Amino acid sequence: MKVRLLRTIQWKDGVALTIDQTRLPWQEVFVEMNNCGEVTSAIKEMKLRGAPLIGVAAAYGLALTAYHSKAKERGELLKEIEESADALRRSRPTAVNLFWAVNRVLERARAVSGNAKALTQAVIAEAERMAEEDVETNRMMAQYGARLLRDGDVVLTHCNAGSLATVDYGTALGVIRAAREQGKRISVIATETRPKLQGARLTTYELKRDGIPVTLITDSMVGYLMSKQAVDKVVVGADRIVQDAVINKIGTYTIAVLARKHDIPFYVAAPKSTFNLNQSSKDVVIEERNPEEVTHFGGQRIAPIGIDALNPAFDITPIGYVSAVICETGILQSKELQDLRTI
């Protein structure tokens, strides 16, 4: 089978176009981002989300600043780009790809010789290159990861680590796509992923679009299904991989504990731009989002007025729970994962 791809971010003449993920699956609305502030807002509001896509979008954000700048001087332009970079860095604290992408574009900008125009061209070219690399990286990772899946496997995934989390192929869902392209009959169980419902809204949407069988469950059903031997493998993405842990969407750790208990392989698919091996889990800031995402559901209040709620957006899965990390250079098995610092 061949999959129809969904390009989540496109650059055209000083405009970055993205699909508004907060409106999926009800409406397929593309929104124009005309400056870096609009990119920063889109990231904060989760119109675009997913660690790799956030990274590429941030790069395009800096490209927008450069493209529309009125700066005549190289130094002046660089300063504007650096200000945009600071705002981007404050948008979401956990996904490391954001910081990686911003730093990469800044380094490139600083390294360019020549005038403001040359610098602008270099920044745009770097963003475009990063988008292309993301696609290529996903494809390579998917080819490695697909080897881990067998014909007939039922794969559970959490949140959305698909086209919509990347530029167009996906990390965890890329692995599933590649296995399907190899002719393996893979079916997917998608957790709805409260509070933002990325599984219910986005993973089902893109798998249905590709004709990949998918069954939706609530997050609370994972243990029961595993105990009924209804899950063969787990594949998830990552927002950050540090020396001792994988940081990913809230609920991932619970699934990892359950997978271990039921002897189900637990795989993480993430590009190397997600790795931050200078850090340990103690160094990671877990983003706390607005409690209204928990007390409300689709704009409707579900809890009584005045009830407190917690809303950590991510959790921490110790690396010992991870059977393998799938990245663009291959599969890191548990032995190599024991000390990620050495890689």
Add this chain to the structure above:
Amino acid sequence: MKVRLLRTIQWKDGVALTIDQTRLPWQEVFVEMNNCGEVTSAIKEMKLRGAPLIGVAAAYGLALTAYHSKAKERGELLKEIEESADALRRSRPTAVNLFWAVNRVLERARAVSGNAKALTQAVIAEAERMAEEDVETNRMMAQYGARLLRDGDVVLTHCNAGSLATVDYGTALGVIRAAREQGKRISVIATETRPKLQGARLTTYELKRDGIPVTLITDSMVGYLMSKQAVDKVVVGADRIVQDAVINKIGTYTIAVLARKHDIPFYVAAPKSTFNLNQSSKDVVIEERNPEEVTHFGGQRIAPIGIDALNPAFDITPIGYVSAVICETGILQSKELQDLRTI
């Protein structure tokens, strides 16, 4: 502190009055049930829910049949009551209190000598007695259970095992209420409990009403909070306790696995009417509810059209995960739980 109680079911002159739990916390609407068919519908539609309350409501359902019957003959009336009993038994398959209550009323009815009027009076009296016993049972269980909680404990609970699941004091939340009445500062973490949101809607509602501090989380946050040592104890209710397992709201098993992993005591509070020790978990039918409860929320579709979903309403927690069962005759610790058959 003294708690203000909420009587979930009341009998007055041939009408059973209940609070419509599907409309909480937005509206406090009491609905009249005028015949057993309305009770059966209310149970199916979860206007009233919670194993102990379902049991008492079923008894009142049979009382309604008797009260409004035009039967002159004892045998004729008994037949009508048996027909109502059959309909009640088909309403929800998992909570055993339903079957226990229906059988108890039927046995009482069959044992009564005298005419149709005497039989009617006996059935109504039995339903009233069961409601009173439920309150008394909850109070006793709560006194035993409160001993397990210490001043300052943060107690995680799932679904709603409170006033709203019983006649008026609660099982798991009764234990917490009793500890508070003893002056212990207990605070509660309530899981929202998808898909029907009993935690977000009902547990928060009744704890807020009682002034007991409560924090709402999504089901997916349990593992993270436990890993952060933010949970001291877990107390949940049960829909059925069999020889080898506790059957309770979907998601309970996941919490039990996480509690074990983090060495957190996992308590189940349930009256003996919830026990069915002639059965093992293999004998239990897990109710599969309408998948639209998962694909929709509050009438709004959250997943794309045509997406399959699963909706098991309960799961199975092996008895080995249970630190203690709290019932009206005392606390059954793990040693006694190893073979519940001997109790």
